[in-house]
Amino acid sequence: MKPSVKPNNPHFSSGPCSKRPGYDVSKLDLSTLGRSHRSGLGKQALGLACSKTAELLGLPEGYRVGVVPASDTGAVEMALWSLLGARGVDVLAWESFGSGWVSDILKQLKLQDVREYSADYGDLPDLSQVDFNNDVVFTWNGTTSGVKVPNGDWIPNDRAGLTICDATSAVFAMDLPWEKLDVVTYSWQKVLGGEGAHGMLILSPRAVERLESYTPAWPMPKIFRMTKGGKLIEGIFKGETINTPSMLCVADYLDALNWVEDLGGVGAAIERSEASLATIKKFIAENDWISFLAKDAATVSNTSVCLSVDANADQVKAMVKLLEAEGVAYDVASYRDAPAGIRIWCGATVEPSDVEKLMPWLFWAYEEVTK
Structure with a gap:
C-alpha cells in the first residue's frame, strides 16, 4: 500500500542541499546589502565568516580560513595551481570529482612526477600505497559514490609532502583530523545548505610555508594568487576576498553557522x-x-x-x-x-x-x- 505519511521536507538533493530546519530568508541580517564588500561592514561580515568557521570547526593554532571564488572547485583549483610542482604528487580518485583532479593535474598542469591511485565506484584505492614524501591530493568523501575514507590513520604526522583534501561533503558532517590535513576545501551549499558560488579554503602553517617559499613555473590567474612579494596575502583570510562575493550569500552562511552553534x-x-x-x-x-x-x-x-x-x-x-x-x-x-x-x-x-x-x-x- 502507498504510505500515508510524507517527509515534512522532501529536499534530499546532494547540492545545493536542503536549507536548515526553520530557515526563513526574511530573518537574515541584511545590513550588508547594497554595501561594498570592502567597506568596514562588509569586511567585518566576511571576516566573521572566516573566524566563526575556524572556531566552530576547532581548527588548530595557525590554520587560516578564507572565502574564495567558484565554490569548492575554485578552492581546490587555487590549491592545485598554487602549491603543486614542488614535489612529486600522489593523487587518489574513486569517483567523478576525484577523477577531475587527476585530469587537471595531468592534462592542465601537465605535471610529470605523478602517481595515480584509482578505484571503481563503490571501492577505495589501496591507501597503504600512498607515499607521503609526495604531495597527496584526495577527496575525503566521494560525493558521487558515497564512499569516504574511514579515518585519518593512514596519514602520518611526520609527512614531508602536503595533504590537499577536497572535503566539500564532509566538513561539518564528519570528524576530520585537522592536524593531518594541510589544505581543506568545501563549499557553503553542501553540509550547511548555503548558497552556491563561494568556496572555503583552509590552510595549515605548512601550506602557508610552501606558498611563501615556492613559485610555480606556470602563469597564475589573478583569482588564484595568494601571495605578493613572496608573502601570503593575509587579507584573504581576514575578510578581504579576491573578487566580489554576494553579501546576501554571506548573510545566509552566517545564519547557517549560527544554527550549528545553537545545535551545540x-x-x-x-x-x-x-x-x-x-x-x-x-x-x-x-x-x-x-x-x-x-x-x-x-x-x-x-x-x-x-x-x-x-x-x-x-x-x-x-x-x-x-x-x-x-x-x-x-x-x-x-x-x-x-x-x-x-x-x-x-x-x-x-x-x-x-x-x-x-x-x-x-x-x-x-x-x-x-x-
Missing part, C-alpha cells in the same frame, strides 16, 4: 547526519533488493548516501520520478557519471525524522516499478 556545535551536526544514516542502514538490513554502493561498511558515507537497487536503469529512473511526483523526495537520482541508483543527502540540515518517513516510500516505489 559540529558534534551535534555530525550526530544528526549519523542518525539519518542509521535509519537507512536499518532499512537496507530489512530489504534484500537495496544496498549501499560502498562495498566496505567502514567507508559508507553519512552525507551523500548512494544506494544500489536490484532493478534496471529504466526502473530506477521510474522510481525517482514516482518519488518526485508524490512530493516525497526531490533530486535523488544518482550522479550522471555514477552507476544507476538512488542518492539521498543526509547532511546535518536534513531532519533524521524525514529520512525515516522516506523509507516506506522507497519500498512502495520499488514495488510499483518492478511488479
Whole structure:
C-alpha cells in the first residue's frame, strides 16, 4: 500500500542541499546589502565568516580560513595551481570529482612526477600505497559514490609532502583530523545548505610555508594568487576576498553557522547526519533488493548516501520520478557519471525524522516499478 505519511521536507538533493530546519530568508541580517564588500561592514561580515568557521570547526593554532571564488572547485583549483610542482604528487580518485583532479593535474598542469591511485565506484584505492614524501591530493568523501575514507590513520604526522583534501561533503558532517590535513576545501551549499558560488579554503602553517617559499613555473590567474612579494596575502583570510562575493550569500552562511552553534556545535551536526544514516542502514538490513554502493561498511558515507537497487536503469529512473511526483523526495537520482541508483543527502540540515518517513516510500516505489 502507498504510505500515508510524507517527509515534512522532501529536499534530499546532494547540492545545493536542503536549507536548515526553520530557515526563513526574511530573518537574515541584511545590513550588508547594497554595501561594498570592502567597506568596514562588509569586511567585518566576511571576516566573521572566516573566524566563526575556524572556531566552530576547532581548527588548530595557525590554520587560516578564507572565502574564495567558484565554490569548492575554485578552492581546490587555487590549491592545485598554487602549491603543486614542488614535489612529486600522489593523487587518489574513486569517483567523478576525484577523477577531475587527476585530469587537471595531468592534462592542465601537465605535471610529470605523478602517481595515480584509482578505484571503481563503490571501492577505495589501496591507501597503504600512498607515499607521503609526495604531495597527496584526495577527496575525503566521494560525493558521487558515497564512499569516504574511514579515518585519518593512514596519514602520518611526520609527512614531508602536503595533504590537499577536497572535503566539500564532509566538513561539518564528519570528524576530520585537522592536524593531518594541510589544505581543506568545501563549499557553503553542501553540509550547511548555503548558497552556491563561494568556496572555503583552509590552510595549515605548512601550506602557508610552501606558498611563501615556492613559485610555480606556470602563469597564475589573478583569482588564484595568494601571495605578493613572496608573502601570503593575509587579507584573504581576514575578510578581504579576491573578487566580489554576494553579501546576501554571506548573510545566509552566517545564519547557517549560527544554527550549528545553537545545535551545540559540529558534534551535534555530525550526530544528526549519523542518525539519518542509521535509519537507512536499518532499512537496507530489512530489504534484500537495496544496498549501499560502498562495498566496505567502514567507508559508507553519512552525507551523500548512494544506494544500489536490484532493478534496471529504466526502473530506477521510474522510481525517482514516482518519488518526485508524490512530493516525497526531490533530486535523488544518482550522479550522471555514477552507476544507476538512488542518492539521498543526509547532511546535518536534513531532519533524521524525514529520512525515516522516506523509507516506506522507497519500498512502495520499488514495488510499483518492478511488479
